[in-house]
Amino acid sequence: MQTREFFVSGPGKVILHGEHSVVHGKVALAVSLNLRTFLRLQSTSSGEVHINLPNIDTFLSWEITALQPLLAGCKAEQGGLKELDADLLKRLREFTGISEDSTDTRSMAVLAFLYMYLSVFAESLASITVSVWSELPTGAGLGSSAAYNVCLSAALLSARGNISYPLTPQQESASKEEMELINRWAFMGEKIIHGNPSGVDNAVGTWGGFLRYHAGNITPLSWVPILRILLTNTKVPRSPKVLVSAVKDKINKFPSVMKPVLESVSAVSCACEQTLTEMAAHGPSAELYNILEELIDINQHHLNVMGVGHSSLDTLCRVTLARGLHSKLTGAGGGGCGITLLRPETDTSVIQRTVEELKACGFDCWETSIGAPGVQQHSSAALSQDILKILHSY
Amino acid sequence: MQTREFFVSGPGKVILHGEHSVVHGKVALAVSLNLRTFLRLQSTSSGEVHINLPNIDTFLSWEITALQPLLAGCKAEQGGLKELDADLLKRLREFTGISEDSTDTRSMAVLAFLYMYLSVFAESLASITVSVWSELPTGAGLGSSAAYNVCLSAALLSARGNISYPLTPQQESASKEEMELINRWAFMGEKIIHGNPSGVDNAVGTWGGFLRYHAGNITPLSWVPILRILLTNTKVPRSPKVLVSAVKDKINKFPSVMKPVLESVSAVSCACEQTLTEMAAHGPSAELYNILEELIDINQHHLNVMGVGHSSLDTLCRVTLARGLHSKLTGAGGGGCGITLLRPETDTSVIQRTVEELKACGFDCWETSIGAPGVQQHSSAALSQDILKILHSY
Numbered sequence A, B: 001m002q003t004r005e006f007f008v009s010g011p012g013k014v015i016l017h018g019e020h021s022v023v024h025g026k027v028a029l030a031v032s033l034n035l036r037t038f039l040r041l042q043s044t045s046s047g048e049v050h051i052n053l054p055n056i057d058t059f060l061s062w063e064i065t066a067l068q069p070l071l072a073g074c075k076a077e078q079g080g081l082k083e084l085d086a087d088l089l090k091r092l093r094e095f096t097g098i099s100e101d102s103t104d105t106r107s108m109a110v111l112a113f114l115y116m117y118l119s120v121f122a123e124s125l126a127s128i129t130v131s132v133w134s135e136l137p138t139g140a141g142l143g144s145s146a147a148y149n150v151c152l153s154a155a156l157l158s159a160r161g162n163i164s165y166p167l168t169p170q171q172e173s174a175s176k177e178e179m180e181l182i183n184r185w186a187f188m189g190e191k192i193i194h195g196n197p198s199g200v201d202n203a204v205g206t207w208g209g210f211l212r213y214h215a216g217n218i219t220p221l222s223w224v225p226i227l228r229i230l231l232t233n234t235k236v237p238r239s240p241k242v243l244v245s246a247v248k249d250k251i252n253k254f255p256s257v258m259k260p261v262l263e264s265v266s267a268v269s270c271a272c273e274q275t276l277t278e279m280a281a282h283g284p285s286a287e288l289y290n291i292l293e294e295l296i297d298i299n300q301h302h303l304n305v306m307g308v309g310h311s312s313l314d315t316l317c318r319v320t321l322a323r324g325l326h327s328k329l330t331g332a333g334g335g336g337c338g339i340t341l342l343r344p345e346t347d348t349s350v351i352q353r354t355v356e357e358l359k360a361c362g363f364d365c366w367e368t369s370i371g372a373p374g375v376q377q378h379s380s381a382a383l384s385q386d387i388l389k390i391l392h393s394y
Helices: A064-071 A086-096 A105-120 A144-160 A176-194 A200-207 A240-253 A255-282 A286-305 A311-321 A348-360 A385-392 B064-071 B086-096 B105-120 B144-160 B176-194 B200-207 B240-253 B255-282 B286-305 B311-321 B348-360 B385-392
Strands: A005-017 A028-043 A048-053 A058-063 A128-134 A210-214 A217-220 A227-233 A326-330 A337-341 A364-370 A376-378 B005-017 B028-043 B048-053 B058-063 B128-134 B210-214 B217-220 B227-233 B326-330 B337-341 B364-370 B376-378
Touching: A005 A144, A005 A200, A005 A255, A005 A326, A005 A337, A028 A144, A028 A200, A028 A255, A028 A385, A048 A064, A048 A105, A058 A064, A058 A105, A064 A086, A064 A105, A086 A105, A105 A144, A105 A176, A128 A144, A128 A385, A144 A176, A144 A200, A176 A200, A200 A210, A200 A217, A210 A255, A227 A348, A240 A255, A255 A286, A255 B255, A255 B286, A286 A326, A286 A337, A286 B255, A286 B286, A311 A326, A311 A337, A311 A348, A348 A364, B005 B144, B005 B200, B005 B255, B005 B326, B005 B337, B028 B144, B028 B200, B028 B255, B028 B385, B048 B064, B048 B105, B058 B064, B058 B105, B064 B086, B064 B105, B086 B105, B105 B144, B105 B176, B128 B144, B128 B385, B144 B176, B144 B200, B176 B200, B200 B210, B200 B217, B210 B255, B227 B348, B240 B255, B255 B286, B286 B326, B286 B337, B311 B326, B311 B337, B311 B348, B348 B364
Parallel strands: A048 A128, B048 B128
Antiparallel strands: A005 A028, A005 A376, A028 A128, A028 A210, A028 A364, A048 A058, A210 A217, A227 A337, A227 A364, A326 A337, B005 B028, B005 B376, B028 B128, B028 B210, B028 B364, B048 B058, B210 B217, B227 B337, B227 B364, B326 B337
């Protein structure tokens, strides 16, 4: 271990188009959300492993000697990892006292960390302290678990020496192979937390930018622009499972009405992809922004047809439209989060007043962007004082 | 002429499903609206023809001797009328001083009346006074001109002896042949007023109930229920032509997105037809009403996708949904009118409060029904005192 301190970050994710219809084999566009999760890994000589997760009030540590027996029978498999080691996971649940039924954020975060730590460092367990802090709300469909897993994966692999760290000034990012390694380990973490994830969230967290997702295939779009948005969390709780099931029921109830709607959503995703590609090739124009706005409106209506709208999301759309801004829900719907496209010429004062009005509705609201880079290494000098302060507190 | 006084009425019309997509060859459902137009025809010995249209402040009369020369070269063709007699219409425009460019309600109403009167009574012009009063607002897409033309047609043909009047107690309505004759003459009136009408409005005004309209074919649905509704006029002015053209542009701009939406609207019309048929066969049930409501919501979202929504219509939907009632625009959109389905169990107090709230938004609002009978004869005893008073004032 050459470097004593590692800083990495990973973005969140939103679905730009195609939520729900993706479940039925249609095209979806997922995109990185520049609300990021930051991780500091410090190598120590304490003989202990520490994990600090201030967002969820979780601060735990273990003696390495206590962890070592958990590796009995494990094979180090950083390079070719494919399947989750169910035995290791079972031993970890017993060790931590986290039952099979537990799916709470804290338990899942601890399991994913210990699993990844033990697997990556299987040959020689290292003394480390890992602190993670995120700008993302958890459980809001914004890929906070993927951002966490991507950061864990990148930092642990860096500390283990599997990933070049720090990058040389000539390197813009890690190599394709290294990125794929990060993504694969992050996917392991996602499997631990979610059981059967699509792999989209960790792919967005790793690669950043826009990804096309279709029938299980994930294709990053090259050369796409970064778009300014407002991200609004209505804070209306919803159950993605119940919503997905309700959409399925509606399709079964009215197949001839609903199937064309899924077709249309798929076409919206494709039209959006084409528009983004044109934007990247010829620069953004008012006309292209108009198209992006029209597609957002159309898809929001389609999501209402699927029955996954909510009065809080109607409020979001109405409040923003009153200022000429177009919004749609993102993710499962039924409350949850929405995105509002900001145009390059949208005035700061308009944005401020919109954010104020949305907060007055009881919503959380962030001015941020989509299409931002994926996992990144940072020097401590490049991080904001606020973030450094939090990551150094533990 | 045996009877000295004839009373007839005809209903208005709303599009239940399929507005706009019908222009693109999809199925639409039109339905009679029980806001009616009432007509009194009185045979006189004045040697004059009077037309009184208090809704549009129009009261005109002509000497029969002055009208007679207009018939030079005309053939009476009550039975087999097919084409508009362009020469007669031209002579009427010259006679009344109504130019080719005039399309205002008064001018069109007068032209349609004189044309129908002269054609029906071509063999022997009769002294008559015709008074028409309507519950329908004009120019709101509610088929007020068709209701007017249906009444004119039925009353003039009755006075001329082409239609049995009054019906015997054994007769529920005029014969199929008589109804078809009324409809054909009413269609002539519609051609005078609108140039190139679809024929749907006069068909609804004549037959009442629900009509399926698809690719130029009009099919009355038999055995359908009468449904209680609120009819709301947002009074936001709109241009149907501009809206139809905007939808066309949107289809050309996003064909792969928009064409499935038209498919889905067509499927909504068919699903609604099926539900109404089931209602008629097995009686209304909560489940069938739920389906009608779901279809209304879906179609309203689709109309928003087409870009023919309006904030006033969003308000209508929001206000009614807050009381558990489902609404959609009807007709061209962009403002104009909307319908709200009332369930059998919807409480009077709920309806009253909803109407009050909609009126407080600046809208006109009527509690009425759809699916009601088409053209009807009335004895003066069967008409309300208010209506009789108006029709007897002139």
